[in-house]
Amino acid sequence: MSVSRQNKNCVKDVNPQSENWILIARVIRLWFVSDFKKTKFPFSMEMVIQDKDGDRIHVSVRRTLIYKFQNDIFEDKVYSFNFFSVSTNSGSYRTTCHQYKINFQFGTKVTSIDVIGILTGVGTQRELNRSGSTTKLNAISIEADGMIESMDSPTQGLSQLCDSGKQNVEDEFITFIHRNTIQGPKDCKEESTFVILATIKHIVADDDWWYTACLCGKVVYPDSKMFFCEKYNKHVIKVQQRYKLKLRVIDETDSTTFVLFDRDATTLINKSCAELFESHDKLIRMQKCTIATSTQHYNTL
Template sequence: MAGIHKIADINPTIDNLCVRIRVIRLWTLPSYGNSPLPYSIEMVWLDEDGGKIHASVKKAFVSRFVNLLEEGISYQIRYFGVGLNKGYFKTTHHEYVVNLNQRTDVHRLPESSSIPRYGFKFVSFDTLNAPGYDCTYLVDVVGYLAGIGNEKTLEKDGKSTKYTVIELEIDDGKIMECALFGNYAHELNAFLGSGNKDGAVVVLQFVRVKLFNEKIVLQNSMYGTKMFFNLEDTTVIQFKNSFVRFEESRANIGGIPNEAAFLKIYQGKTIEQLKEFETNSICIVLATISHIMDTPDWWYGQCECNRSTYAFTKTFKCSSCGRLLLSITPRYRIKLGVIDDSDCACFVVFDKEAKQVLEKSCVEILDPLLLKGDLSDIPTLLLNLIDKTFLFIVEVQISDNPHFSPSYKVKKMTDNVDLINKFKEAHPIQIDVDYTGGLLPISKTSSIIEGEKVKGAKNLLLEFSNEVAASDESELLENAITPTKRLCSESEESKVEGDTSTSKKIKIEKET
């Protein structure tokens, strides 16, 4: 239509600009002092072609627009100023920003589907972790809620700020950490307490990207970020469906006979070749177990609904159904340091496969350690795996991040001598290695049980709090990321299907 401009075409050379847009995000910056009006109104506009631009109402004009503009509403807006898009945290990639003024005319439009409601443009894990990624732009991220750290309080200048660190699985098997401060931490707690059973898919719109300790992490901006849980939006549904399809395509491995699975269906690779893959894949590796990694964390607690739990005050809380539990069902999650003649890696074995290999349930191994009162010991049955050679069917997930050290989920494993010999005949790989240790770092992390004393472990969230207590709020937001515990293993393993083994629960008294 004549006289209506596209957002992409906005520039200072055009007179009498006029656009039809939807306000997909609106927030205010507070005034200092006793002024009842905000210092400014900040917005992000979207048009029907997907163009986005940042728009502002400065303090002198706030009173004119404060009750005129609403988030989610479509408008025709004309006669506004144009400035350069500068700043540390930009909401769009447009070269310019819009400034509303006394001449600006705002006309509300009838609701129309021609302009999308949210305009999400989700950024992938690999894009965020690509070398040289520009962290000055806020991004949209969608992911499954995979982990939650304990809520902490930061005391600064007589003020208290609540914060929580979460983990998001934004690509299948690829996890990113995000720090949530203030109201965003409260929103998270409200969702966790809602008893929502539909799964936890989180959308973070206009979230900050930071490089912290040589890895890319996320954190909310002071006011501009918006957070959604289980949003019914087409792009979010597409994200969920992509995970479902991938899980279905690999879920039948357990039903394949051993010889077919290990010798006929999947390609045999060395560990070095695993790390050279450029696409997601499933393959076979012949390797020797060199050590057990993350020794206190070879198990996790499971709810009656078959989902993982996390520490919540003096109880445990289910990450899916939200119920509070005094006791939990332990399940295996064993991180194996493995090696062949080409390289070394971390293979992760979950409950179903671990029970078949160890021929004992997690409860049966954990009981003696509880009686001793020391969960930091490595069970003898796990230690007996060291120096043994197995055929592993593993999943390969790709990352372009040079600092990303991948682990590989084990779908199936066997030490059957006949199968190993047949595999060697088909794939003549020398694996007789004199392993002397030290090739893979054995990390010491905190226990999944809050209050448990683990020798050598560090409370990184507390350490972070001490480090930033003396810094200002902007520095606090810049250094908000700390490691968290993983809530859910991959969906296939966090649900135990057809499990008829002992369902005994372990009640763990937590320290006060």
């Protein structure tokens, strides 16, 4: 599919003043955000796209539009995007440094681009060291629908499109998110959000590590042989155990205690709180059975 060069725009120029943008970019990340209230369908589909200049922008597809695009867009593929809206890239966690983000609409058009064109430049051979192995490569410049235009540095455009698209997720997080130290929150005088890289020393064991919650996720209290949920302002019968782990963490500036709640704790332990309780109960039953069997054997002697 060919898109005329004079009609395409650059990611860095995208802003809310227009909805007539035409972008040609590679999808370097694509994921679905889960809806914890409705597990059957995801809450949204999210992407990060990158153009030939290496500029990136976040793309969001709301729940009701996922079905229109999820079977036509894939990671590491190049597409043209047009007829979308643009809004401010706000929030505590941002995947790109771009001031704005793209929101798909019902009429958004996404067209696959085959990046095959004319060889217009050959770079110098270099070696790439990854995971202890060395790979020799030679970068080339290909002219294809304007995807790579710079002849001053033939390797730049190609490397932006082909090499950088598969960057490690942890590397991207560290690259784009401003990190703070443990001392940072202690010096803060107002409510704020911090991203801290620290080492977990141990789990604080001398405290409650779980709590009983309503299915809505809020804590409940025993009352009248049932449980009372303040959110719903009524008694409930169905409850669940949820994590509330206290972690002792340390970095080069200080140490402190962080509280890890159910979703993040489940990811860390790779087991839900209910599953951990079930495993613990099975272990206790096995120990009791072993003790009872040993007692009977002793009495028969």
